[in-house]
Amino acid sequence: MTSPELDWDDPTDLQNATRGLVGRLDPCIIRDASGRVVWDNERWSFLKEICPDTANPSLWRQGRLNALDGLFEVVPGIYQIRGFDVSNMTLVEGETGVIVVDPLISEECAAAGLALYRRHRGERPVTGVIYTHSHADHFGGVGEVVDKADVAAHRVPVIAPEGFMEHAVSENVFAGPAMLARARYMYGRWLPAGPDGVIGFGLGQATSSGRAGLIAPTELVTSTGQQWEIDGIPMVFQLTPGTEAPSEMNFLLPEQRVLLVAENANHTLHNVLTLRGAEVRDARAWAGYLTETIQLFADRADVLVGSHHWPTWGRAELIRFLSEQRDAYAYLHDQTVRLMNRGLTGAEIAEELQEFPPSLAKAWHARGYYGSLSHNSKAVYQRYMGWFDGNPAHLWGHPPVEAARRYVDFMGGADMVVEKARKSFEDGDLRWVAEVLNHVLFAEPEHAEAREFQAGTFERLGHSAENGTWRNFYLTGAWELRQPLEERRNTAGGTNSEMIPALSTEQLFQSWAVRLDGPAAADRRLLLRWEFTAPAETWTLLLANGVLTPMRGEPIGGEQPHSALRLDRAAFNRVLSGQTNFPEAIETGEIVIDGDEQALWTLLGLMEKPARSFPVALP
Structure with a gap:
């Protein structure tokens, strides 16, 4: 307020x-x-x-x-x-x-x-x-x-x-x-x-x-x-x-x-x-x-x-x-740490610190339009204490969908939870309504009554928020609940193509490493040598134990690479930005590959495309 x-x-x-x-x-x-x-x-x-x-x-x-x-x-x-x-x-x-x-x-x-x-x-x-x-x-x-x-x-x-x-x-x-x-x-x-x-x-x-x-x-x-x-x-x-x-x-x-x-x-x-x-x-x-x-x-x-x-x-x-x-x-910072050392968790501290002292609370520039005292205090707690609040009951809880199914079952089923939530809504306890309806939707995402009820709850919470990012999260959550799931899910994305030329070769290979499907690659061992011109540099990519490791220079211990690629950095940039692809670049001679060409295709096939869109208010 x-x-x-x-x-x-x-x-x-x-x-x-x-x-x-x-x-x-x-x-x-x-x-x-x-x-x-x-x-x-x-x-x-x-x-x-x-x-x-x-x-x-x-x-x-x-x-x-x-x-x-x-x-x-x-x-x-x-x-x-x-x-x-x-x-x-x-x-x-x-x-x-x-x-x-x-x-x-x-x-x-x-x-x-x-x-x-x-x-x-x-x-x-x-x-x-x-x-x-x-x-x-x-x-x-x-x-x-x-x-x-x-x-x-x-x-x-x-x-x-x-x-x-x-x-x-x-x-x-x-x-x-x-x-x-x-x-x-x-x-x-x-x-x-x-x-x-x-x-x-x-x-x-x-x-x-x-x-x-x-x-x-x-x-x-x-x-x-x-x-x-x-x-x-x-x-x-x-x-x-x-x-x-x-x-x-x-x-x-x-x-x-x-x-x-x-x-x-x-x-x-x-x-x-x-x-x-x-x-x-x-x-x-x-x-x-x-x-x-x-x-x-x-x-x-x-x-x-x-x-x-x-x-x-x-x-x-x-x-x-x-x-x-x-x-x-x-x-x-100081008040979060004080309350943390009293034994309060991040969520409890956020409730305790409702407002700045009057001298700060009346300063327009200290209002929580972007960051809030609530989620900032939780962040300070997280910086010192991490995700775990120390309660053993929270050490190995079920993931959201499995927990939701159990909650809804204990509470008498989805319809019963929605009925009880309406009483809480009438009482003005919107935070509780949002929490219990979230369990219904993670247990039964297609429950139409719960979806519309939750959307309306999010709208009410968003319209009253002084924090702009809270408002947007609530209202976008309401929008999501009213959209067909297939229209929002998994638009493939990656590195902004205009940024690629500014990144070092090591940084580009590191961006590959975080895209590797580790479990799928667990039993693979590949060694690829990359010889770049303009600028001249040599890199070795080692795939082992589900990890892709970029190393500057030649393979360690004299191990022979499965394949060796010769290319200039500009050609690599064009491939990564989508202006061309590896097969086309190899066919035109921009990239020359010696040895087992299949090793490159195997490595690329183990890369996962990141999602640029995924549901948040639904599982």
């Missing part, structure tokens, strides 16, 4: 979100080369109306602010593109061109943003790119911002924090398919925008759906205090690993007195663990780095900008903002 402490008459956020508007793309609709819409910011126009009963007023307000779009001047020489994607693209004018910070998710959106900037500020060339952290919404559009040849020739630097490539790959490639499927629920991708559907998710309104790629950094920031000058613009960096991303950094522009804090401080409580899945973040370290940010930069900055939302102007204002953001993460 919305806190009564909130000051609904405070105009500060609206004033800051509209300050410095230079121009808009009107209408703010972006298409790809085929004409497909990859971004439509006009669909949020309904947020200008009075909040209806189907939405939480606080989340409605946040969506209205996030939907503001255009090119905005932060200070002379520093601009932001906002409302062209979930994230912001920041533009810093140098002596000869412009430095692009965080070029959005999609190349089409980044290109449209850069074109709008140039329309108002002139045809300045891009003289540098900065990725603040390793999430795709901060690098995916780079291919339309800078020419890869200029980067390769070291004419344009691409700067990122240490560990960037490792973590960009592990999150967006290795676990990407599962995260993508859950992200569709988290961001409400299947829901219509409107008072009954998506109204945003706190951090932004939506994610664009254009072409996403990656250009590997040419320079890495490896220590706090490191200084760089790009196109005549001095910068001072602060590494913040393990905060909002495993690889992340803030930086100060001392001459302009502007501090860019990436995604470490936002106009919402962020996630310690996102509902789509990710590595659990360290709330204690997050708070500690924000303290360091204040100590390092607060007396040298007058404006704070982030990779999401609107800036904060004024030294006292930015110190208060950073301090309150710091205290929010510190409070949820």
Whole structure:
């Protein structure tokens, strides 16, 4: 529920979100080369109306602010593109061109943003790119911002924090398919925008759906205090690993007195663990780095900008903002650990920590629009204690379907459970209704009455949620329950083809390893030698014990490979991106294979295609 402490008459956020508007793309609709819409910011126009009963007023307000779009001047020489994607693209004018910070998710959106900037500020060339952290919404559009040849020739630097490539790959490639499927629920991708559907998710309104790629950094920031000058613009960096991303950094522009804090401080409580899945973040370290940010930069900055939302102007204002953001993460960490050490489990702690102290609860930017105090406290518990709550009854429970069948049988059968659930619904205990109907649906997925009843329960829960991602999960769950199962299941997916050229050969082979069907491969032993040209490198793939192990160089111990492949990296990229396939590449001579060709087909046949869509509210 919305806190009564909130000051609904405070105009500060609206004033800051509209300050410095230079121009808009009107209408703010972006298409790809085929004409497909990859971004439509006009669909949020309904947020200008009075909040209806189907939405939480606080989340409605946040969506209205996030939907503001255009090119905005932060200070002379520093601009932001906002409302062209979930994230912001920041533009810093140098002596000869412009430095692009965080070029959005999609190349089409980044290109449209850069074109709008140039329309108002002139045809300045891009003289540098900065990725603040390793999430795709901060690098995916780079291919339309800078020419890869200029980067390769070291004419344009691409700067990122240490560990960037490792973590960009592990999150967006290795676990990407599962995260993508859950992200569709988290961001409400299947829901219509409107008072009954998506109204945003706190951090932004939506994610664009254009072409996403990656250009590997040419320079890495490896220590706090490191200084760089790009196109005549001095910068001072602060590494913040393990905060909002495993690889992340803030930086100060001392001459302009502007501090860019990436995604470490936002106009919402962020996630310690996102509902789509990710590595659990360290709330204690997050708070500690924000303290360091204040100590390092607060007396040298007058404006704070982030990779999401609107800036904060004024030294006292930015110190208060950073301090309150710091205290929010510190409070949820420290109080979770305190209650954990009292013996409470994650679920019990989430019930105990219903609200921040009044001073934080009334801060709009600390509201749980994206991360919530509830699921963040569970994440802190998980970071320390893992999935097991210590109760032996939970050590070896049945999986959901088998448990559901037993629950429903004990409760008198599906019809009886639905009947009893209606009484709980009338009493307003929607959380309990959702739990018991979930057992019915996992036991009997086609129980029509239970499906519609659960869908209505999810809608009620979603419409009241202040957290945008909770709303989207509930409403997408309701949508799922009303769809034929075959229309949603198992759309095959894999690595985004635009990212493949930026990945190392080792990373590509590692992405194969997590696709190997281990049980099916358990009795196989294969050795394949891969000789790459342009660049020249040799790799050996060993399949043994249900594990695919990539090794740089020749086979160990002189064991002869079953087959040897000669190819250049560009041909491998084309195969992996689907532009061609192994049989065609071998037939055209792009790939030459010696030895037992069947060994390659056997290996490929043991690879499992990841699903990009799977049911969540049903088994």
